Amino acid sequence: MTMPVNNDEIAQLFEDMAILLEMKGDSIFKIRAYQRAARTIENLSFSLDKAVQEGTDLKTIPGVGKAISEKIRELLSTGQVSTHQNLLAELPEGVLDLMAIPGIGPKSAMLFAKELGVNSVETLEAAVNDGRVASLPRMGKKAADAVARHIQSMITKDQRTPIGQALMVAEEIIGALRQECPGLDLLFPAGSLRRWEETIGDIDLVGTATDPQQVGDALAALPGVREILLHGPSKTSVVVEPGIQVDLRIGEPDSFGAMLQYFSGSQQHNLRLRDYANHMGLSLNEYGITDLKTEKVERFPDEASFYARLGLPYVPPELRLGLWEMDAAIENRLPNLVEETDLRGDLHLHSDWSDGQDPIEVMIQAAVDQGYEYMALTDHSSGLGIANGLSNERLSQQIQILRSQESKFPIAILCGSEVDIRADGTLDYPDELLAQLDVVVASVHSAMGQDSQTMTDRIIKAMNHPSVTIIGHLSTRLLGSRGPVDFDLDAVLEAARDTGTALEINAAPERLDLKDTHAYRARELGVPLVIGTDSHHHSGLTNRRFGVAVARRAWCERSHILNSLPRDQFLNYIRTPKPERLGVFEAASKRVGSP
Numbered sequence: 001m002t003m004p005v006n007n008d009e010i011a012q013l014f015e016d017m018a019i020l021l022e023m024k025g026d027s028i029f030k031i032r033a034y035q036r037a038a039r040t041i042e043n044l045s046f047s048l049d050k051a052v053q054e055g056t057d058l059k060t061i062p063g064v065g066k067a068i069s070e071k072i073r074e075l076l077s078t079g080q081v082s083t084h085q086n087l088l089a090e091l092p093e094g095v096l097d098l099m100a101i102p103g104i105g106p107k108s109a110m111l112f113a114k115e116l117g118v119n120s121v122e123t124l125e126a127a128v129n130d131g132r133v134a135s136l137p138r139m140g141k142k143a144a145d146a147v148a149r150h151i152q153s154m155i156t157k158d159q160r161t162p163i164g165q166a167l168m169v170a171e172e173i174i175g176a177l178r179q180e181c182p183g184l185d186l187l188f189p190a191g192s193l194r195r196w197e198e199t200i201g202d203i204d205l206v207g208t209a210t211d212p213q214q215v216g217d218a219l220a221a222l223p224g225v226r227e228i229l230l231h232g233p234s235k236t237s238v239v240v241e242p243g244i245q246v247d248l249r250i251g252e253p254d255s256f257g258a259m260l261q262y263f264s265g266s267q268q269h270n271l272r273l274r275d276y277a278n279h280m281g282l283s284l285n286e287y288g289i290t291d292l293k294t295e296k297v298e299r300f301p302d303e304a305s306f307y308a309r310l311g312l313p314y315v316p317p318e319l320r321l322g323l324w325e326m327d328a329a330i331e332n333r334l335p336n337l338v339e340e341t342d343l344r345g346d347l348h349l350h351s352d353w354s355d356g357q358d359p360i361e362v363m364i365q366a367a368v369d370q371g372y373e374y375m376a377l378t379d380h381s382s383g384l385g386i387a388n389g390l391s392n393e394r395l396s397q398q399i400q401i402l403r404s405q406e407s408k409f410p411i412a413i414l415c416g417s418e419v420d421i422r423a424d425g426t427l428d429y430p431d432e433l434l435a436q437l438d439v440v441v442a443s444v445h446s447a448m449g450q451d452s453q454t455m456t457d458r459i460i461k462a463m464n465h466p467s468v469t470i471i472g473h474l475s476t477r478l479l480g481s482r483g484p485v486d487f488d489l490d491a492v493l494e495a496a497r498d499t500g501t502a503l504e505i506n507a508a509p510e511r512l513d514l515k516d517t518h519a520y521r522a523r524e525l526g527v528p529l530v531i532g533t534d535s536h537h538h539s540g541l542t543n544r545r546f547g548v549a550v551a552r553r554a555w556c557e558r559s560h561i562l563n564s565l566p567r568d569q570f571l572n573y574i575r576t577p578k579p580e581r582l583g584v585f586e587a588a589s590k591r592v593g594s595p
């Protein structure tokens, strides 16, 4: 049995065969015949598969002769066409890979493969760089430069940018456009950036302006622009340094809600929403909502009114994944997501005593400036030689200094440490010293190549230590440069709950660790979550927004986040022995959670 083949797939096969023949330099008449057949088949009003089953003579179809009719029958009965397979086999190696580069057609791909022996994107890039492409007949420097750009734009498209970097670039562009364009009104990130995905394919910006053309012109003229991909009256696309695509769209204020909603995606969320709207007799697009019967278009200035027209509550962008947020919205049980202003303290801060850049007082003042009620200083332990970790003596000294600072600042100053979990699961300080600390963040910084069982045992052993308050950056991954360690997530989450150990959502944008899906699972299991910035500089505390975004993508409410507890309740939590403190958290967060 072969899968049924539909008309589009048959047309595609003839389209492909025309390209293959063209590459071979075959007769133009044969090529045209295949192309004509493809076009005819695309536009047929009946299924070829059915027609063959019913015994129709395909040659009665205009443009379908004996040869093509036989190939259709062969494809329908065997799932492939031998002439097509033979053509593919004759192709020089790598030609199809070259054709996958946007802007490179079959002729050039064949030329590069035959004349230069190029068989991959990499070898083509090398041939551009050493001048071999430019020296080909009918190519020249200009054409070679175009090939270089095509390769670059393909690489750019494939490479996703970590959100920290993408958001910085987006904010710089928004700032610059605000300066350049007095007529600019609204301007927001949309797409994956607005949903706080951890990596970003391209930056989408949507806005409104009295003079849309002016905003597009300003974007195209920004100093960081490397290439202009498209420059129209309401849409402009550019590539900015260091190789990130930016799509800007300017729309009308009275339909801005539909536009922002459409371009915020995700595509899957929008598909679900569109299906839902269709059942109500409505259709959606970037301009508004259309009544399918009357064809009347309603416009919406903001997203809330757009969702409300569909009888739905506002769905926060972080939840728009096209998974189960639509069901929750329909049943009106979307969570009341945690917000930055819910946080009452930061429990992961470094000073210049270890590898931070600022003195202790500056870090404390930074926590005061965030409006916090408490903070913990957590410099590294001595095992981490590179980070100038604190010896037992220096930690004792730091504790004394911190205790003496408390009266000078309006917040609770907690003595802490980010203590290494050694390869065998023991901690880097003696128990007596750890017992003097208010907050212990235990983290893996070494022996990251351990197998899953060893790593899982190691982390769980640390969780069983009575002084360990929080496990820091559980997976140790660095976005785009280091993968996670191997460990059994469910075993670790269960141990966290059973031992009364909180897990950190490390908000440093290069970490985001726990990641969203792990935090989601942790929340479901009732593990207390802490959003910590791991700041090594006073400016780092604002990175909490990245951690809050992870928590929101994990459907966390304020009640799921330990450091949203008010000072007294938080102090009560850390002073209660493990594992009873889990009960303190549950009771306190119920009170916090209620209106």
Ligand code: DGT
Binding pocket: 190, 191, 192, 193, 197, 199, 200, 201, 202, 203, 204, 262, 263, 264, 265, 266, 267, 270, 271
């Ligand atoms: P990215 O850029 O890969 O990180 O992910 P997005 O979600 O930003 O995707 P992008 O930039 O291609 O498009 C932005 C939004 O625009 C996307 O989330 C939904 C909407 N959109 C774009 N193209 C289409 C489309 O062909 N169909 C539908 N339904 N929506 C689209």
Ligand code: CA
Binding pocket: 191, 192, 193, 201, 202, 203, 204
């Ligand atoms: Ca995008």
Ligand code: CA
Binding pocket: 191, 202, 203, 204, 247
């Ligand atoms: Ca885009």
Ligand code: ZN
Binding pocket: 418, 443, 445, 472, 473
């Ligand atoms: Zn660390």
